[in-house]
Amino acid sequence: MNLELKYTRQSYTVVYKRMFFCKKSAGHVAILKLAFLCFNGPMSDEQFMRAALELAEQAQAAGEVPVGAVVVKDGKIIGRGFNAPISRHDPSAHAEMQALREAAHFLGNYRLVGCELYVTLEPCLMCAGAIMHARIARLVYGAQDFKTGVCGSLLNLFGEMGSPTPDAPLTTPVRLNHHTDVAGGVLAQECGLMLSNFFAMRRAQKKMLWK
Ligand SMILES: [Zn+2]
Numbered sequence: 001m002n003l004e005l006k007y008t009r010q011s012y013t014v015v016y017k018r019m020f021f022c023k024k025s026a027g028h029v030a031i032l033k034l035a036f037l038c039f040n041g042p043m044s045d046e047q048f049m050r051a052a053l054e055l056a057e058q059a060q061a062a063g064e065v066p067v068g069a070v071v072v073k074d075g076k077i078i079g080r081g082f083n084a085p086i087s088r089h090d091p092s093a094h095a096e097m098q099a100l101r102e103a104a105h106f107l108g109n110y111r112l113v114g115c116e117l118y119v120t121l122e123p124c125l126m127c128a129g130a131i132m133h134a135r136i137a138r139l140v141y142g143a144q145d146f147k148t149g150v151c152g153s154l155l156n157l158f159g160e161m162g163s164p165t166p167d168a169p170l171t172t173p174v175r176l177n178h179h180t181d182v183a184g185g186v187l188a189q190e191c192g193l194m195l196s197n198f199f200a201m202r203r204a205q206k207k208m209l210w211k
Contacts, residue, residue, distance in 0.1 A: 045183070
């Protein structure tokens, strides 16, 4: 792990823990939060994607396709997930679904208004549907998935959404009512490499079995 990132994340955790134990008023918390942001700055898309990559490593260690995801609200991670359909005997146990469930549980609300989802691989149809139902404000993904990705690779489900305005008239029909901003390609090379290495390793293991 990048040392600077590790330091930033540790500081983040320490400051939030101190805020939790020391907070006396909303103003006190706000001052601590501001001091933290002045000292470290807000976490960037790349830093949140690195947190998702760490979760993808956990999936890989469990023999699952390495995909990880985090849900972020107000600059803080409130949901984490990694791919686990095999170990959980659950076809819906994709990284995004796990992270959405944890975040919804944390907020006590099935609507994740104002939240961002970071995931190492372009979401599939099922996860894109859940992202829309959860009202995620912004989706950030790493590598493209040309087989099942629906953010522009196989389909562009998020291109079906939005409200036309005089400044930005839509070229596609509005058929879905929630708009999620989408940004792809964050740490795409690292996210893609983890997946291609995983599948290369699996192919090599299969070859060994046939010998
Ligand atoms: Zn999925």
